[in-house]
Amino acid sequence: MSDDPTEWVTLEGKEAALRMGLQWGLPYEQHLRNPRAVGFNWAQIQAVFGLSDPAAMPFVGVLDGAGSAKCSRFLRTCHDLAQLTIWDDGFGFTVRVGDGGLSETVEANLPAREAVRGAALTFRQLFADDESASFLKVRKIIGQALHARAGEAVSSHSDWVAAHNKLLNTSLDHLARDYIHEHILGAKRTRSQDEPWGWPGRERPRDLILAYHYGDLIHADDKRAAALPTKQDEFEHAHGLVSYLRELAHIGSFYLGYGELVHAVTGIPLDGG
Numbered sequence: 001m002s003d004d005p006t007e008w009v010t011l012e013g014k015e016a017a018l019r020m021g022l023q024w025g026l027p028y029e030q031h032l033r034n035p036r037a038v039g040f041n042w043a044q045i046q047a048v049f050g051l052s053d054p055a056a057m058p059f060v061g062v063l064d065g066a067g068s069a070k071c072s073r074f075l076r077t078c079h080d081l082a083q084l085t086i087w088d089d090g091f092g093f094t095v096r097v098g099d100g101g102l103s104e105t106v107e108a109n110l111p112a113r114e115a116v117r118g119a120a121l122t123f124r125q126l127f128a129d130d131e132s133a134s135f136l137k138v139r140k141i142i143g144q145a146l147h148a149r150a151g152e153a154v155s156s157h158s159d160w161v162a163a164h165n166k167l168l169n170t171s172l173d174h175l176a177r178d179y180i181h182e183h184i185l186g187a188k189r190t191r192s193q194d195e196p197w198g199w200p201g202r203e204r205p206r207d208l209i210l211a212y213h214y215g216d217l218i219h220a221d222d223k224r225a226a227a228l229p230t231k232q233d234e235f236e237h238a239h240g241l242v243s244y245l246r247e248l249a250h251i252g253s254f255y256l257g258y259g260e261l262v263h264a265v266t267g268i269p270l271d272g273g
Contacts, residue, residue, distance in 0.1 A: 041253035054261035073133035076272025078259035
């Protein structure tokens with residue numbers, strides 16, 4: 001790893017550095033389609049936020065019917081999320097420059113559109129506040145249960161809520177590099193305008209995800225659709241879709257971790273029962 005904090009940290013160095021701080025096991029470990037992909041994201045989340053072990057949260061007992069049903073649905077959706085093909089290794093794109101820099105060829109390795117739409121629909125059930133068993137609704141149920149029966153765990157749960165809010169507004173890629181520069185390289189990082197995460201108007205993961213969900217994959221709102229890159233621009237199309245999938249994977253890994261917390265607090269099986 002370079003000693004110069006202004007240089008990029010390689011993916012391999014980033015992974016090795018973050019894994020040194022990995023404390024808790026993988027969420028949904030026995031159900032994961034690709035443990036390595038989730039493990040990398042989970043290592044970054046643990047390092048950046050210092051969250052408590054979700055499996056160690058106190059069991060508060062059986063919830064009321066409505067609360068239990070929502071938590072079961074949340075866990076069932078997390079189980080479905082763990083099985084998605086978006087966790088497979090290898091999606092991305094390469095730009096090859098030829099003719100002395102006069103031509104560019106984009107070689108993209110992207111999931112099938114049907115797989116991306118399936119991931120969007122599953123993820124939306126956890127992500128969208130108006131869904132019946134969204135993270136917002138379930139974290140309120142869990143927060144109330146902990147406050148009533150296990151008050152000492154409330155602050156730990158609040159850390160999870162704060163981490164979710166942060167992930168909606170700042171890419172985990174940025175947060176992890178900030179962490180490495182501050183805690184490993186010993187220097188504050190200045191973010192460059194040309195870093196390949198998002199683009200004007202969609203730098204926040206939440207905005208990027210909403211643009212794809214409601215401009216293309218789930219609905220086709222004309223205003224949101226107009227803001228998305230077209231297939232005619234091969235680089236922007238590949239860049240945009242890869243950025244979207246990365247944010248799904250980052251926040252999806254967080255949801256799997258929170259699923260372990262819900263399981264510990266309620267006793268409901270990880271697959272929703």
